[in-house]
Amino acid sequence: MMIEKIRKILKDHGRLNKDPWALDEAADLYQAGMTSHASVNVMLALEGEFEIEFPDHLLKRSVFESMGAMRDTIAGLTKGS
């Protein structure tokens, strides 16, 4: 379910050169065309969708590198909330 929402956000904001539904959860999104600017838009959209705020120590490229990495990070941030 969470991955579906992430895919939808990537479709709207990721500016990928591939359909997010055709990508593996571990696929490198930067290799799939996501720019630095697009990754920040993805971050902002994820924050809105999941009502979270990525703390400074998680503002790093690896967190937004793949759908799986995003899911794990969001799961960690929403745990217990």
Next chain:
Amino acid sequence: MTSSATPLYFGPPERPLFGWLHRASAASSLGVVVCNPFGYEAICSHRSLRHFCEAAAAAGFPALRFDYDGTGDSAGDDRDPARLAAWVKSVHHAVDLVRRAGEVERVVLVGVRLGAMVATLAAVERDDLAGLVAIAPVVAGKGHLRELRALQMALNRPPTPSDVVVEEGVQEALGFPLTADTKSAISAVDLTKLAARPAPAVLLIERDDLPASDAWPERLTAQDVAVDRLRLPGYTEMMLGAQDAQVPEAMVAATTDWLRSRVASSSVATATAAPSAARPPATASAPAAHARFTPAGDPSRTVEERAEFIDADRRLFGIVSTIATPPASRKGLLLLNAGSVHHIGSNRLYVTLARRWAALGHVVLRLDISGIGDSRPRPGQPENIVYTDDASADIAAALGFLRRQPGVVEVHALGLCSGGYNAFKAAVAGVPLDGVVLINPLTFFYKPGMPLEAAPHLVTSEASRYARRMYSFDAWKKLLRGDVKLDALARVMVRRVGLVARGRARALARQAGIKIGDDLALELQDVTRKKIALRFLFAAGDPGVSLLKTQGGATVDKLRRQGQLGIDVIDGADHTFTPLWSHPLVIASLAAHLDGPPLARK
């Protein structure tokens, strides 16, 4: 741009501000001041903001776009103290100028991103504004700084070399510094907490790709502001990078429509010219086409800058930097656009270089070639075309202009990426000059319509990436698992082999006296034979390094040994030298080559 746009300096004589006033053809009571976003976004949106002003002027409203204190072509830099306050003060000077020079009674501020915040902060200090247009506004400074941090970390730059000095307390924002003082000032601003209203009417144009917040418009409405809200496409596309950025036509049209229908015809009363207590004292001088820039505490380094059209058609625009009493003999240095980045250069490096060289006695022209930045395209040509055969003619005109400046006996052209390429091609085409510096060129043989993804530099860099990966255990695991696209790998490696093979075939043909097209070695020989000094500056990972070796072959080493060609490499930087620590290294490399007096061989 319209022919009625005038470049000018205004504001305090000791801290001149630079801007363009787009005059309307008929008298109007309403004028517009456009407030830039910060840093990299200001570069990306430069062309778009010109379109905003042209549209406003065409609709009958004189419009000013300008650079805040310490930014663009204005005096100072981002490391000066009290930046946010200085930017707000700059807006006041801009409003006063439009009222005076545009001969209007009322002014509307149009601010983009951080510019919307700066415009709002200025607006609440005055009571004579008719309206405010806030485009994708930064409402909370703290959140914006966080976005800039995220963006910076997403850049995936190589690790900072251990031997470079990193400034303490400075946040790096895509090539521009935010000092601790600036961060603290921006961080403290929340537009929803402002006590005063900015203007009687506000048009809020929100980006359509992210959820909107109601907090600020609700606050404005409670302050008796007539708020119009629109969600329009165009923000992301406006900030794609200078070359790919698209003018947000829907936003331009909506702004002009709002000015016409909501503000110009409005009977909403605003105060007249009476200044409020918070406004700066009227220290401004009359607008001028030139200005003096004196670094703090160092009058000996005072530089004069002039905004000039250098051709009879008033198409080619540039900023000339010089000193009041030039030496008997000096160099003329021409800085050429890096891609579509206007004449301030990537990370505003061209402004730093120009003022530095001018202070040493040289005369420097930072030029926009036709259709880029503030130079109009040639008749019938579209704007924003980077690689064009016409560039050589522009460069010839610019070098002719430099040679006519007092004391100039030697001229050099330099530029990053396409700027270096265009300078080199001008030399190949026979434009007379004494030296060329190419900084991170991406190709040596651009073909019209050549898609960037097929450019030779990508073949070279991708091949290098695959070659590096051949020694990686993880990469082999991926290959065996079937996770690697073999067709892509094969395609890249075949093209790489093709490039190398073509290079060797050319070398053989050259030895046999046969000329083959697109022969870089031949062009290098030709240029150095004309006594033109060649210099290359590369970021270590940039593709130009290997491209030069692949296409230039043994000629490169031969010319190096003969002292006719020099190569400098900076480790750990990127294509546009975004890291702040790399800027002094770029300047040092260029300084070593160009600081000295001319060789006086004329």
